[in-house]
Each structure stands twice: as C-alpha cells, then as structure tokens.
Amino acid sequence: MKIPAFFLVFLVFACTSYSDQETFLQEVLSLDLSADEKARLITNEMTYDEKVSFIRGSEWKVQGEVERLGLPPVHFQDSTMGVSFDGTSFPSTLVVTASWNREAMALAAEAVAKEAVARGERIILGPGVNIYRMPNCGRNFEYMGEDPYLSSEMTASYIKAMQGQKVIACVKHYLANNQDFDRHGVSSDIDERTLREIYLPPFEAAVKAGVGAVMTGYNPVNGFPMAENKRLITDVLKNDLGFKGFVVSDWLSIYSTEGSFTAGLDLEMPNSSGYFSPKEIAALNIPDKETLLDEKVFRILRTYIDCGIYDGPQKNTALEENPKEHDALACRLAEEGIILLKNEDDILPVSQTEPVRVALVGWNGYYLNTTTVGACTVFTGRPGRLMTVNALSGFRKYRDRETKIYQCPASDIASIKGADVVLYFAGYWVFGEGEANDRPWEMKAKNLRDIDKISRWNPNLVVVSNYGGGVETESWIHKVKGFIHLGYAGKWADAALAHIVFGDVNPSGKLPFSMVKQWEDFGPVAAQLENPDKLIVWPRDTKYRIVSPLGVGRFKVFGGDPKMLKSKNFGLFENDPVSYDRMDHMVYAEGRYLGYRYLDKAAKKAQFPFGFGLSYTDFKIDQLKVSRSSFSQGEEIKVTVSVTNTGDCAGAEVVQLYVHAVDSKVDRVQKELKGFEKVRLEPGETKSVSMPLTADSFRYYDTEESRWITESGVYEILIGNSSENLTLVTSVTFR
Numbered sequence: 001m002k003i004p005a006f007f008l009v010f011l012v013f014a015c016t017s018y019s020d021q022e023t024f025l026q027e028v029l030s031l032d033l034s035a036d037e038k039a040r041l042i043t044n045e046m047t048y049d050e051k052v053s054f055i056r057g058s059e060w061k062v063q064g065e066v067e068r069l070g071l072p073p074v075h076f077q078d079s080t081m082g083v084s085f086d087g088t089s090f091p092s093t094l095v096v097t098a099s100w101n102r103e104a105m106a107l108a109a110e111a112v113a114k115e116a117v118a119r120g121e122r123i124i125l126g127p128g129v130n131i132y133r134m135p136n137c138g139r140n141f142e143y144m145g146e147d148p149y150l151s152s153e154m155t156a157s158y159i160k161a162m163q164g165q166k167v168i169a170c171v172k173h174y175l176a177n178n179q180d181f182d183r184h185g186v187s188s189d190i191d192e193r194t195l196r197e198i199y200l201p202p203f204e205a206a207v208k209a210g211v212g213a214v215m216t217g218y219n220p221v222n223g224f225p226m227a228e229n230k231r232l233i234t235d236v237l238k239n240d241l242g243f244k245g246f247v248v249s250d251w252l253s254i255y256s257t258e259g260s261f262t263a264g265l266d267l268e269m270p271n272s273s274g275y276f277s278p279k280e281i282a283a284l285n286i287p288d289k290e291t292l293l294d295e296k297v298f299r300i301l302r303t304y305i306d307c308g309i310y311d312g313p314q315k316n317t318a319l320e321e322n323p324k325e326h327d328a329l330a331c332r333l334a335e336e337g338i339i340l341l342k343n344e345d346d347i348l349p350v351s352q353t354e355p356v357r358v359a360l361v362g363w364n365g366y367y368l369n370t371t372t373v374g375a376c377t378v379f380t381g382r383p384g385r386l387m388t389v390n391a392l393s394g395f396r397k398y399r400d401r402e403t404k405i406y407q408c409p410a411s412d413i414a415s416i417k418g419a420d421v422v423l424y425f426a427g428y429w430v431f432g433e434g435e436a437n438d439r440p441w442e443m444k445a446k447n448l449r450d451i452d453k454i455s456r457w458n459p460n461l462v463v464v465s466n467y468g469g470g471v472e473t474e475s476w477i478h479k480v481k482g483f484i485h486l487g488y489a490g491k492w493a494d495a496a497l498a499h500i501v502f503g504d505v506n507p508s509g510k511l512p513f514s515m516v517k518q519w520e521d522f523g524p525v526a527a528q529l530e531n532p533d534k535l536i537v538w539p540r541d542t543k544y545r546i547v548s549p550l551g552v553g554r555f556k557v558f559g560g561d562p563k564m565l566k567s568k569n570f571g572l573f574e575n576d577p578v579s580y581d582r583m584d585h586m587v588y589a590e591g592r593y594l595g596y597r598y599l600d601k602a603a604k605k606a607q608f609p610f611g612f613g614l615s616y617t618d619f620k621i622d623q624l625k626v627s628r629s630s631f632s633q634g635e636e637i638k639v640t641v642s643v644t645n646t647g648d649c650a651g652a653e654v655v656q657l658y659v660h661a662v663d664s665k666v667d668r669v670q671k672e673l674k675g676f677e678k679v680r681l682e683p684g685e686t687k688s689v690s691m692p693l694t695a696d697s698f699r700y701y702d703t704e705e706s707r708w709i710t711e712s713g714v715y716e717i718l719i720g721n722s723s724e725n726l727t728l729v730t731s732v733t734f735r
Contacts, residue, residue: 023070029310039302043294045069052278055296057271060251064300072314074304076170076269077121078375079112080128080142081490087115088326089370089378089387089491093127094469095337097144097154098487098509098613100654101678104336105154106161111326113165120315123168125215125375127158129202132469132513133178133594134525135441138433141468141488142376145512146595146610148198149673152205159209166308171206173217173250175199175232181438182584184253187220190588196701196708197592204241212245212303216265218253223585228259238264246299258284266296327492334489334496339509340614342483347460349503349616350398350421357404358395358501359419362450364427364466365391365407370493372468374435382491387430391423394494398502410450416457423501424454427466434468441519442472455479464497470515473607485511503616508652508678510613510722514595517607523598524590592669596723600670611656611673611722617647617683621655621728624719630733633710637693637732641719645681652680653721655689659698660716662731668700671718671726693717698734710734 024045028038046054050066057063058073065073078084081092088111090096096108109127116124128139132146144151155171162169176188176199190199203214214237216226226232227249237243246266254260254268257280268276281293304310340348350356367388371378379386395405408415416422426447433439442448455461455476462482465471469487477483484507489496499505519526593601596610606612620643627638643653657675661668675691695710702709714733720726 024068025070025310029305035302035306038305039298042069042071042301043298046297048290048293049278051293051297052276052281054300055266055293056268056273056276060270060272062271063267063269064304072310074123074309075119075121075314076123076125077116077119078126078377079116079124080126080376081371081488082112082330082378083115083119083121083124084375084377085379086119086321087112087378088322088330090326090330091334091337091490091493092141092371092376092468092488093144093154094132094141094512095487095489095509096333097150097337097512098339098485099333099336099678100150100510100512100611100676101336102153102157104333105157107329108333109158109161109169110165111329113162113167114319114323115321115326116167117165117316118319118321120313122166122309122314123170123213124162125170125172127155127169128172129155129206130173130177130217131199131202131594133588134438135470135513135522136438137178138180138437138439138468139374139376139435140513141372141433144202146514147512147673148201150512150676151202153676155202156205156209159206159211163210163212163307166311168212168245168303168307168309169206170213170215170248171203171211172215173219174203174214174226174237174247175217176221176588177217177219177226179219179438179586180436183218183436185220186584186586187223188588189222189585191591192703193701194588194591198594200236203237207237207241207243211243212307214243214245214247215250216247216253218250225253225255225259227254227265228256228263230263234264244299245303246296257281258286261289261292262286266299330490331492331496331499334493335499335505335507337487337509338489338496338500338507339485339511340482340500340507341485341511341515341608341612342477342480343614344481347421347462347481348501350501352398352403352502355402356420357418358406359416359422360391360395360405360407360425361410361412361416361422361454362425362447363409363429364425364464365423367429368425368494369427369430369432369466369488370490371430371488372434373431373437376434376488378491389491389494391425391494391497394492394496394498395501398498410454413457416454419458420460422454422458422461423464424451424461425464425466426451426471439467441470443467443476448476451476451479462501470511470513472519473515474517477607485509503649506616506649506651507613508615508654510611510654511608512610514599514606514610514723515608516599517605521599521602521604521606523593523602525594528586528589597669597672600723606724609722609724611654612724613654613722615647615651615653617645617649617651619651619653619681619721620644620646621653621719621721624717624728624730626717626730626732628732630735631695632735633695635694638690639675639693639717639719640688640690641728642686642688643679643681644686645683648683650680650682652678654678655691656720656722656726657691657693658718658723658726659693660718661698661700661711662714662716664700664711664713666700666702666711671723673723674698695734 061076082090128142159169248267254275257275368391461480464484623642625640658671659674660671674697677689699708699710718726719728
C-alpha cells in the first residue's frame with residue numbers, strides 16, 4: 001500500500017518528538033485509519049533488526065516487544081481444556097463437542113478468554129480441530145470428532161466467542177495431524193478431494209469466523225513439512241481461503257530457515273529454535289527477502305490491531321483469574337457432554353426416594369482423570385490433587401441414612417455383591433494418553449478382567465469410561481447393564497457424573513465419533529496399523545513416552561526439504577538420536593470414507609453410531625417440511641421439523657440433518673451431516689426446529705476443475721437423532 005506523503009512527514013516528526021506518555025504505537029492507533037493502514041505504518045517504521053525479532057519468540061511463549069516503538073510483549077498460552085496450569089479445568093473440547101450445542105462451545109471459549117486476559121495472556125493456542133481419524137490418537141480428546149461439518153460449526157462458535165473478548169484464537173494443527181506417533185517424521189499423504197472435503201473444512205470455518213492465527217502441525221503433508229508447505233500455507237490457506245491473520249509454527253516444528261521463510265510461515269515459536277534468527281535470515285539468498293519479511297511483520301501487526309490486542313494493557317486486573325461462576329460453567333458443560341450409551345432395564349437414574357447402595361469401584365474412581373498431559377494440561381485447583389479427583393467427592397451430597405455410597409477396590413467381593421448398583425471406572429492413569437502418546441483402542445487388560453468378574457458378582461453393573469475417546473466394547477458390552485462415556489470432563493467431572501447418575505440432570509450428550517464393533521470396522525485406517533492392542537511402549541532411552549504402530553518406540557525429527565535430516569534441536573527430544581534418510585508415509589487410503597461414511601459404504605452397523613446418545617425421556621421427531629422443493633445457487637432452503645418430549649421428565653434432543661445425492665455423476669459418500677440443533681423440552685412439550693441449507697450443503701470438490709461444484713439433480717434430506725436412526729426423509733432438486 002502506498003503511504004500518503006503527509007503521513008510520512010507526520011510520522012517522522014512523531015517518532016522524534018512523542019512524549020514519555022505517548023508512544024509511537026499509541027500515536028498510530030489514534031489515527032482514523034484501517035487496521036491495514038496502521039499495521040503498514042508501524043511496519044515501515046521498524047528497523048531490520050526489529051522486524052526480525054518480531055517474527056520469532058523472545059521467550060518460550062512470549063513475542064512481539066519493540067520497546068522503542070511502544071509495542072508490548074504479547075503472551076501466548078495453551079488451552080484446549082482451560083488456561084494451562086492454573087486456569088479453570090473445563091471439559092475437553094471433544095466432551096463439549098459431544099453436547100452438540102454451539103452455545104456451550106461459545107461459553108467455554110468466552111470463559112477461557114476472560115481467564116487469559118486476567119493473566120495477561122492474549123493468544124490462546126486453540127482450538128484443536130484435527131479430525132478424529134485414527135481411534136488410537138492420544139489427542140483425539142482435544143479435537144472435535146470425526147465429522148467436518150460438526151467440527152466446523154463448533155470451531156466457528158469457539159473463535160467468535162474467544163475473539164469477542166479481544167483474545168486471539170490460534171486454530172491448530174494445520175493440517176492432518178491425526179496421530180502423535182512419530183509426528184515429526186510421518187507424512188500424511190492425502191488426495192486433494194479428501195483433503196478439501198474432510199480435513200480442511202474446520203480450518204476454512206475458522207477463517208470465515210475471522211480467526212487471528214493458524215498453527216502448523218509437526219507432521220509433513222504429502223511429503224513436505226507443514227512449516228515448509230508453501231502450497232498449503234500460501235496457496236490454499238492464504239490465497240484460496242483468504243486467511244488474513246498470521247501463521248505460527250508449533251513449538252520446535254521448523255526444520256529449515258529458507259523453506260519456512262518462503263513457504264508463508266509468519267512467526268517462529270519459541271525463541272530457542274534459531275531458524276528465524278538475524279544471522280540465519282541475513283544469510284538467506286532469495287529474491288524479495290525484505291518484501292517477505294515485511295509481509296510477515298505486517299500480518300502479525302494487523303491481526304493484533306484488528307483483534308484489539310493493543311487497545312489497552314495486556315492484563316486486565318479487573319477480571320478474576322478463576323471466578324467461581326466458571327466452576328459452575330465447567331460442571332454444566334460436563335453435564336451436557338457426558339454420553340449415556342447403554343441403559344438396560346433403566347438401571348439409571350439411581351432412585352433418590354428408595355433405600356439404595358451404590359458402589360464406586362476401580363482405580364480410576366479414586367483417581368478420576370479430569371485432564372491429561374501435554375498442551376491440554378490444567379491443574380484442577382482442588383485440594384490434594386493435580387489432574388485427578390476422587391469420584392466419591394461428587395456423590396457425597398446424595399449420601400444419607402437411606403442412600404449408601406461407598407468406594408472399594410475391584411477385589412472387594414462382599415462390597416460389590418452387596419451393592420444395588422455398581423459403577424466401575426475404566427481408564428488410564430493420568431499420563432496414559434495425551435500429547436506424543438497415542439494409545440491402544442482396547443481397554444487396559446485389567447479393566448477387561450475387572451468388568452468380567454464384577455459382572456459375575458453383580459449384574460447391576462454400569463461402566464464409566466474415563467478414556468479420552470472411543471474404546472472397544474464388543475467383547476464386554478453384553479456383560480453390563482449400563483455404559484457411560486465420561487471422557488476427560490474437567491474439574492467437576494465427578495459432580496457432573498453424580499448429577500446424571502442420580503437423575504438431577506438428564507443426559508443429552510451425543511457421540512461426535514463412531515464406536516465400532518471390530519477393529520476391522522475402521523476400514524483402511526485399521527489396516528495401516530499392526531498390533532492395535534499393543535501400541536504403547538516407553539523406550540528407556542527416550543525422554544518421552546512414544547507410541548509405535550509396529551511396537552517400536554522412536555521419535556524422529558527431521559529438517560530440510562525434501563529429505564529428512566537431523567535437526568539441530570534433535571537432542572531436545574531423544575537422548576541417543578538416530579538420523580533417518582527418508583520420510584515415512586501414512587497413506588490416507590480410506591479417502592473420504594471415514595467413520596460413519598465408511599460404515600455406510602461397507603454396510604456395517606456401529607456398536608454406537610455417530611450422533612447417538614440416550615436420555616431418561618423419549619422424543620418424537622415428525623412433521624418434516626421444506627420451504628421449497630427446488631432451489632438454485634444463492635437460494636436457501638429451510639428444513640423444519642417438530643420435536644415432542646413424550647416422556648416423563650425434562651430433557652434435550654439433538655435433531656440431525658444429513659443429505660444424500662441420489663444420482664451423482666461422481667463418487668459420493670452415502671450421506672453427510674449438514675445440519676443439527678439441540679432443543680430442550682419439558683414433558684409433553686413440542687417445539688419447532690428449523691435448519692437452513694444452501695447450495696454449499698450439497699457440494700463436492702472437483703479436482704479436475706479445482707473448485708467446488710453442486711450438481712443439478714435430486715437430493716434426499718434425512719432427519720433423525722443419529723447417523724443410523726434417520727426416520728424422516730424428503731427430497732429437493734437443485735436446478
């Protein structure tokens with residue numbers, strides 16, 4: 001942009017004469033200019049050294065200070081379950097996604113943002129939006145499930161709410177970071193249509209929502225490290241999608257200076273890597289180096305100005321770091337995201353009016369995981385524990401002379417036999433899965449043994465899954481009467497669970513991923529992994545727990561392009577580094593047929609399908625109507641149904657809308673989620689639910705023409721409450 005001459009004269013004067021009370025930054029911010037114009041003025045005023053220092057961290061999670069111009073340091077912080085280490089521990093993103101409630105996700109993001117500002121942290125490294133592809137991925141609980149539409153809707157809600165508090169959301173990990181095993185060295189090899197239709201949509205939704213920052217993943221994609229992937233960063237993200245913010249590296253995920261600098265990466269984090277150091281950048285012999293440097297600085301500055309980071313002090317001391325109302329919110333979010341998957345003989349809820357004995361059994365009952373290790377880590381702030389709580393504490397309020405609630409180990413036969421209801425808590429210890437730690441799909445062997453013997457001692461058994469995501473159930477589900485997916489539900493997981501078990505809260509969570517019967521039901525994804533039940537190893541010669549699909553622990557770091565070389569930071573990750581001369585490849589052979597899409601293609605039923613979740617009441621969905629039977633580009637269809645609570649207690653149902661191309665010229669999945677709404681109803685109450693559809697709801701990506709296309713033809717609209725229970729069908733025609 002060409003700067004008017006009178007502005008240049010003003011700025012030359014301002015930078016030599018502004019008072020101690022008014023910095024150059026404040027002078028620029030006071031001008032009646034756009035964020036773009038202000039950012040360009042500041043960029044032009046910075047020296048070469050200031051610009052270079054601005055595109056890399058100054059500390060582990062600090063960046064941006066230019067004292068001469070009055071630019072303050074900007075603090076980053078992890079948060080996929082709350083502000084790391086000392087914030088309120090909210091339920092994981094996957095648990096909140098299981099609420100199928102956009103408002104719930106927005107409330108979580110707003111609360112996290114307020115706690116961040118109270119601490120002076122203005123960039124939150126989240127949300128995580130990688131697709132739930134590999135069921136073993138140790139970070140699935142940080143993401144939003146298997147479906148790109150559901151993930152996109154939740155992502156947009158999160159970002160709008162967070163940035164409404166003048167905190168920049170940094171969506172991650174771009175792109176296709178779907179496993180943590182060997183995440184530096186395994187390339188995610190994906191065909192273009194799959195990339196566009198499955199893995200890119202949440203990031204596209206983030207861009208449309210105005211996200212300020214995008215973080216690159218550790219993993220390569222199609223043979224190129226993400227920090228050096230010019231096609232995906234510059235061509236796709238910035239040019240095709242129109243991303244206006246800045247692209248930041250994941251910590252220690254840059255492997256060369258030139259590749260990252262020219263690919264479109266704008267900010268290197270943290271300060272210890274050294275690839276964007278003054279010395280390294282000065283040595284670059286590339287055309288337009290200064291232009292590229294200016295563009296990076298400009299993008300960061302524009303984002304800070306546009307999001308209001310410079311509008312006042314970085315820290316707002318008027319806000320509380322851990323307000324009490326956030327405890328109540330954390331509990332409410334957990335209640336909405338807990339999923340009741342089996343309830344034979346109405347074993348739940350436990351009666352509050354009759355004498356009853358409830359046994360809480362299992363090691364995870366004593367040490368219930370609220371969060372886990374990695375970028376998600378949040379201490380609970382509850383006395384005596386770091387990342388766990390005792391489940392009994394949440395049940396105490398239900399204890400009285402008639403209701404006996406007690407804990408016991410799985411070996412206490414007498415206590416278990418004497419219970420009217422047994423809750424068995426299955427899961428890992430707190431470091432059992434998480435960042436850099438993928439896990440087996442099957443439950444721990446001890447959990448399986450305990451379930452088997454307890455079910456023989458007492459048939460009234462309810463299993464509570466304290467695993468981050470889905471687990472194998474076919475071998476044991478017939479032995480139990482109840483099954484609850486708790487996940488990592490945050491600081492008040494115990495209380496939220498108790499409220500559901502005793503019926504003060506009616507469960508309304510729905511699965512954001514498919515739970516299959518057999519390992520083979522994951523299709524080509526399963527075929528890529530050997531020994532799926534024996535993934536976790538902990539090599540003695542490494543600092544971190546590593547997972548290998550081949551049963552061998554390794555943590556490769558590479559640099560350069562295109563061959564793998566040993567990074568200068570390799571020693572940070574492994575005591576005895578080994579160089580590799582090639583990159584490994586994870587071919588996404590399933591293409592678009594992932595989760596329920598694959599089950600549809602293979603004509604298989606899930607154990608618990610995508611979108612499934614039970615309630616203590618019953619609902620009827622009927623009276624399907626569409627606002628028009630045919631439509632064209634630019635026109636909207638409103639799909640309306642009635643939902644009635646036909647049961648005896650208040651509850652919430654999630655109406656789900658899927659679309660099916662009846663006669664397509666190209667290969668299409670059988671159906672795709674394209675709408676959902678959560679509705680709360682009193683007994684006997686009926687409400688109307690409306691969901692909009694546009695031409696984009698029916699589109700596919702054409703790789704030959706490199707664009708999205710909506711074919712003319714007939715499309716079915718399917719309505720129900722899970723991907724396998726779609727009872728209402730109508731059709732519309734796109735002209």
